[in-house]
Amino acid sequence: MTSNETRRSLPLPPGKFGLPVIGETLSFFGDRDFNDKRQNQYGLIYKTHIFGQRTVIMSGSEANRFLFTHDNSYFTSTWPYSTRTLLGPQSLATQSGNEHTSRRRLMAQAFLPKAIAGYLPGMEQITDRYLKQWETPGEMTWYPELRTYMFDIASTVLIGTETGSETAYLSQIFKTWCEGLFSIPINLPWTQFGKALRCRTLLLEKIEEIVRRRQQETGPRTDALGLLLAAQDEEGNGLTLDELKDQVLLLLFAGHETLTSALSSFCLLLAQHPQVITKLREEQQKVGFTGSLTMEMLKEMAYLEQVIKEVLRLIPPVGGAFRRVVKSCEFNDYQIPEGWMVWYQINTTHQDSSIYPNPKEFDPERFRADRAEEKQKAFGFIPFGGGARECVGKAFAMLVLRVFGTHLVHGYDWELLPDQNLELITVPTPSPRDGLRVKFKRRG
Numbered sequence: 001m002t003s004n005e006t007r008r009s010l011p012l013p014p015g016k017f018g019l020p021v022i023g024e025t026l027s028f029f030g031d032r033d034f035n036d037k038r039q040n041q042y043g044l045i046y047k048t049h050i051f052g053q054r055t056v057i058m059s060g061s062e063a064n065r066f067l068f069t070h071d072n073s074y075f076t077s078t079w080p081y082s083t084r085t086l087l088g089p090q091s092l093a094t095q096s097g098n099e100h101t102s103r104r105r106l107m108a109q110a111f112l113p114k115a116i117a118g119y120l121p122g123m124e125q126i127t128d129r130y131l132k133q134w135e136t137p138g139e140m141t142w143y144p145e146l147r148t149y150m151f152d153i154a155s156t157v158l159i160g161t162e163t164g165s166e167t168a169y170l171s172q173i174f175k176t177w178c179e180g181l182f183s184i185p186i187n188l189p190w191t192q193f194g195k196a197l198r199c200r201t202l203l204l205e206k207i208e209e210i211v212r213r214r215q216q217e218t219g220p221r222t223d224a225l226g227l228l229l230a231a232q233d234e235e236g237n238g239l240t241l242d243e244l245k246d247q248v249l250l251l252l253f254a255g256h257e258t259l260t261s262a263l264s265s266f267c268l269l270l271a272q273h274p275q276v277i278t279k280l281r282e283e284q285q286k287v288g289f290t291g292s293l294t295m296e297m298l299k300e301m302a303y304l305e306q307v308i309k310e311v312l313r314l315i316p317p318v319g320g321a322f323r324r325v326v327k328s329c330e331f332n333d334y335q336i337p338e339g340w341m342v343w344y345q346i347n348t349t350h351q352d353s354s355i356y357p358n359p360k361e362f363d364p365e366r367f368r369a370d371r372a373e374e375k376q377k378a379f380g381f382i383p384f385g386g387g388a389r390e391c392v393g394k395a396f397a398m399l400v401l402r403v404f405g406t407h408l409v410h411g412y413d414w415e416l417l418p419d420q421n422l423e424l425i426t427v428p429t430p431s432p433r434d435g436l437r438v439k440f441k442r443r444g
C-alpha cells in the first residue's frame, strides 16, 4: 500500500459533528467545559464541526510539535469567516506562503532588540501618566482603563501617532470590532458581526488619515508604520494603501487586545497573591530600581519574568488558533483530511499536569531556573504560539508587561473590591466579568 492509501485506511478521530450547518459552534463558545467533556470522552484528539467546517481539535505538547513543525507543508493559516472579514484580506494573520514570509520578515524588524530598546522611554512615560491618573478616582473598574492605556501605547509606540483625546473613543470602537471577531457572520445593524463591520469601516478611515499624514512627512521613522511605509518589493513597489491599512489595523489590534487581557490577569493574580508583590519589591531594591528603567535592569529582574510567564501560563490571552489542512496527514494513528480545519489549544497545554504539577495553582516558582517546569517538554509553554507563525510581537509584549509590572508594583497598592464577579469571560480574550473593580492608591 502507498502511504496515501495507508493514511486513507486510518480512522478519523472520534467525535461528533453535531447539528446540520451550525454543527457544535454554539456550545464551542457557550459551554465553558466544551473541551473538557470531549477530551474526557475521546482523548487528546477529536473531531467536531464549528464555524461551518469539519474540524480536528488537538491538545498537548506532541500535537503542538506536529502542527508547528508542519506549518506551510500540511497546514496553512485560516480563521473563521467573521475573523477573516474583520481583519481584512491583506493582514499578516491571514496571508500565507511567500507573501506571508516576506511581510513577516518586514514586520519583524519593528521588534528586533534595538527597536525594542528604543520603545522603552515612550512606554515608561505613558505608563507613568496613566498610573498617576488612576490615583484620583481611588476606586475604578480597571479593565476599560487598561484597554485605553494599552491602546495609547500601541498607537503611540508602534504607529507613531498620539491619538490624544480620541484614545478612549477609538479603543471603544476597537472593543466592538473585537466582539465580532468570533461571531455568527450575519451582517445586520443589531448583530455583533454587523456592528463590528461598521467599526472596521470607521477604524480604516482613521487609519487612512494617519497613513496619509505620515506619507507627507519627510525623513523616515523606525517604528512599525515607518518600516511598512518604506517597504518595497523586488520591482520597487511599495505596499498599496489597502494593504497598509489592513496591516496597521492588525498591529493595533494585536498590540493592545491580548496585552490588555494579560495586564488585567497580572493585576488580578497579584492582588490575590500579595506575597508575590513583596518578592517583586525586594527584587526591585536589589537591582537598584528607583523610578526609571534600563534594559540591563530589566534583564536582571528574573523573578519578574517568572511572574509574567506564570500569568501567561495560567490565563493565556490567546486560547488557541486555527489552521486549514492543505495536505492530508496522520497524527497518533488518525487521519486528518485535506480541507478540514485544525484548532490547537494553548489553554489545555498549559493545564497539563505532567508538565505543571497542580496546574490550577498560581506559582511563579515553577519558572525558576532550577525547576524550569516548562522545559520538560518541547512546546509545553506556548502563550505566543510557535513555529512559522509564532507571535511576531512577543518581545514587545514582554517589554510592556515588564514596564507596567515594575512601575505598578513599585509605586502603588491595589485591592479587589468586594461583591464582584471575577469569573473570566473568554471570548475574544479573557477578562473578569465585572471588569476588575479595585481600590487603587499610591504607596505610602
Ligand code: HEM
Pocket: 077, 092, 093, 094, 104, 158, 250, 251, 254, 255, 256, 258, 259, 262, 316, 317, 318, 321, 322, 382, 383, 384, 385, 386, 388, 389, 390, 391, 392, 393, 394, 396, 397
Ligand atoms: C501577551 C500578549 C500577546 C499574546 C499572548 C500573543 C499571542 C499570539 C499567538 C498565540 C499568536 C499565534 C497565532 C497562530 O498560531 O496563528 C500570535 C500571532 C501574532 N501576534 Fe501576538 N500575542 C501578543 C501580543 C502581540 C503584540 C504586542 C503584537 C504586535 C504589536 C502581536 C502581533 C502578532 C501578529 C502580527 C501575529 C501573526 C503572526 C503571523 O501570522 O505570522 N502580538 N500572537
